Every structure is written in C-alpha cells, then in structure tokens.
Amino acid sequence: MGRWEPLLETLVRERYARLLARAALVAATPAEAEDLVQDALVATFGGRARFGSVEQAEQYVRRAIVSRSIDRARSRTSERRAVERLAGRTDAAAAEPALAGVDRDLVAALHLLGPRERACVVLRHLDDLSVAQTAAALRLSDGAVKRYTSDGLALLAAHLGATADADRTPVRLVRTESTRDA
Template identity: 60%
Template structure:
C-alpha cells in the first residue's frame, strides 16, 4: 500500500535534491555532512503525517528542517566540546592501585595526561605491549601510538623531574622512584 506522502517524497528527491544538498553544504561545509543533514531533514519532515499540497511546499518544510537540524547539531556539538574542555581540565579520579613499583607520584602524573596519551603510555610501558599491539588495541595507527607515547613520556619526565635519552620508555622499578630510561635498559631489567 502506497502512503499518500510517498509520491510527494519521491518527486521532491528527484527534482529538488541537488538544491537541498547545496543548501545543506553551505551550512555544513562538507558534502558528506550535508548528505546526512538532508537525510535527517527528510526523515523529520516525512516521518510524521506529512500533508503537502505541492512539491514546493514540501521543499519549503525540508529547507526549514535542514536549518533547524543544523542548528540543533551545532548546539549539541558545542555542548559536547564544552563538556570535553571542562573535563580535560579536571584531574582524573585517583584510584588506589597496588602494582609493584608504581609510586603515588607516577600515578598522579599519569592522571593528568590526556586519555589517549595515558592509554598509550600505560599499554606500552606498564602492560609491556608492542607498538603494533597498542595500536590494534586502541584502534589507532602505529604512528599515532609513537607520537602519543613520546608526548606522554615527555610530560611524565617534566612532571617527575626525570630525564630520558630517547623518551622511548618508562621503567618502574619495585620500591623505587619512577625512572625513565632508554629502551635497551628496560629490556635488560
């Protein structure tokens, strides 16, 4: 059974889709985002009990829906960015852990790293994963793992007052202060 609005939707998409997509692209900036926006607007317009007398009237409603959906999306993304910005400035909750060789200073220094940087450092040097294993575990490239790890070790060095010849590895020795050393020293420990 064909619903009353289906022929109107088909005609609108056939005749006016390029114009709707152009309008959405002006708002979004990318064709991909514009296609999603037009799709959302079409669903919002025709998802209910759409009753339009002409394609021009239907197009008018879809154009309004495009603008409304764009503003709603921008507001939502803005709120998400604000939340991320606020949370990024807060220290992560310190959880009491009992791992041999981890000092309170190291745990505190790790807690201020950005989440992805922290994950790379922990997986690479505390869980002893390879670069490839870390990349697969986090779903990022090996180059990103190297960069995040290097940045993390540099930040840890600064926070802990330690130094490293190559900023490649972090060694935590039992009952000792955290020590950042070259990779060769870590493998021999």
C-alpha cells in the first residue's frame, strides 16, 4: 500500500459526507455532486500532491470540486440548457444530501446562479476564502472574483427577498461621559 492510501481511506471515511454536501452546492443534481467528488478525489490522489494531514487533503479536494464544476460548465454547449434543466426539477431540495446548516432556500437559490458566480459565492462566503485564495483556486483574476461574487450575492438577495441596504439603521455617534473628557 502506498503512503497516500491510508490518507485517502481516512478522508473518505471521515469527510465524504461533507465533501458531497459541498459538491451539492455547486452541482446541478445530486448525481452530478457525487461525480464531482469522485473526480476530485481521483484528480487529487492520482497526481503527485502530498498532504501532511486529512485537513489539507480535504481542502485540496474541496477546491478541486469547485474547479471541476466550472470545467464541466464550460464544456456544456450553453448555460441556457443547464438553467432549463434546473427549472424542470421538481423537488431538488428533498433529493440533496444534508448540507450542514445551509438553508434549503439558499441551496435552491445557489442553483439559479451561473457556475462562476456560484463557485465564487461558495468559496468566499461558505469556505471563507479570501479574494486572492478564491482567484487562485478558480484561476481567475481578483477583479473577476469580486465581480462574480458581487453579482452572485445580488442575485441571491433578489431571489431570497433580502433587502440588506433598506434594513440598515444609520449609525449615529453619541457622546458619553468618557468621550466628552477626551
């Protein structure tokens, strides 16, 4: 057995459900999510990448999942067909794996985004990557990541009925005893 095989076995045994849930956020269907995880695992452990821990391997596989989803979207004849296919789904949320605290309405709304917007939103806000890390993972410029993230968040807000700007209360400075003495 190679050095990488025990790490792969541990990763699949302990983290497969989380990887599958993450893939469901960027895939069009649960079946595609499973394919993405398998492709990412093969790509990760079929190459020469070496990891010191399961956590490092998991992060690499997560990024590979997102990259593979974008690659698949690029190879489709048009994004319009993907949107039509998604519109024909009856109850996607019931068929998806548990998404560890992610609201089903959010998952459904994520599927309305284009593949790059979806990938940027997931990496930036669910994986908490920086703009630079997201750009590196997706092979995009920092500006493209900012634009896709902004556009994706605007579409999510519109679809989910969020009105963050209207709900904000203006901040007013109030003098207290300690600030008057300063």
